[in-house]
Amino acid sequence: MFFNPDRRESPFRWPSALQPSAADLLCDIESLERRLHEPSVRQDRAQLQALLHPEFEEFGRSGQRWTLEDVLRRLPVESDPGSAPAIEAREFLLRVLGPDCVQLTYRTFEEGRGSRVAARSGSAVRGAGS
Numbered sequence: 060m061f062f063n064p065d066r067r068e069s070p071f072r073w074p075s076a077l078q079p080s081a082a083d084l085l086c087d088i089e090s091l092e093r094r095l096h097e098p099s100v101r102q103d104r105a106q107l108q109a110l111l112h113p114e115f116e117e118f119g120r121s122g123q124r125w126t127l128e129d130v131l132r133r134l135p136v137e138s139d140p141g142s143a144p145a146i147e148a149r150e151f152l153l154r155v156l157g158p159d160c161v162q163l164t165y166r167t168f169e170e171g172r173g174s175r176v177a178a179r180s181g182s183a184v185r186g187a188g189s
Contacts, residue, residue, distance in 0.1 A: 085153040088163050088183050096146040096167070101134045112184065120177050144169045148179070159185040 091110060100106045108131060115127040125133070147168045154162045162182050169175045 081153065081155070084161060085151065085163075088153060088161060088181075089151050089165075091183070092151075092163055092165070092181055093148060096148060101137065104131050104135050107131055107134060120175075156182070 094100050095107075095110060100110070108127075111127055111130065113127060115130065117125050117130075119125060147170070148165050149168070151163060151165045154164070156162055160182060162180060164178070164180045167177050167179055169177075
């Protein structure tokens, strides 16, 4: 998952003169990832587009590849927000891949669907304008 920290709507910014501490960066990236698990965000195309990078791509539990357009088309009509199972995420780990890129790994647990567990991974990149 690629977040777009340079979009105006995104709450995440890397200061141009300062590098955030690893703990602060983990907190910021984890917060953005958790927002994607909220039914109200998953149902809102504008919020999804503000959070996800234009080159977003993910592979689902089934191995299916999803692009940004696939997600923007699918998630807002996925289901009634009140009936969607809660997604619990934990075991977050942040890896710095380079001066402008980090990777977040974690596990999700979905109650109501046979307590499904999945390993997840997401990336955040700092754009040229930050």
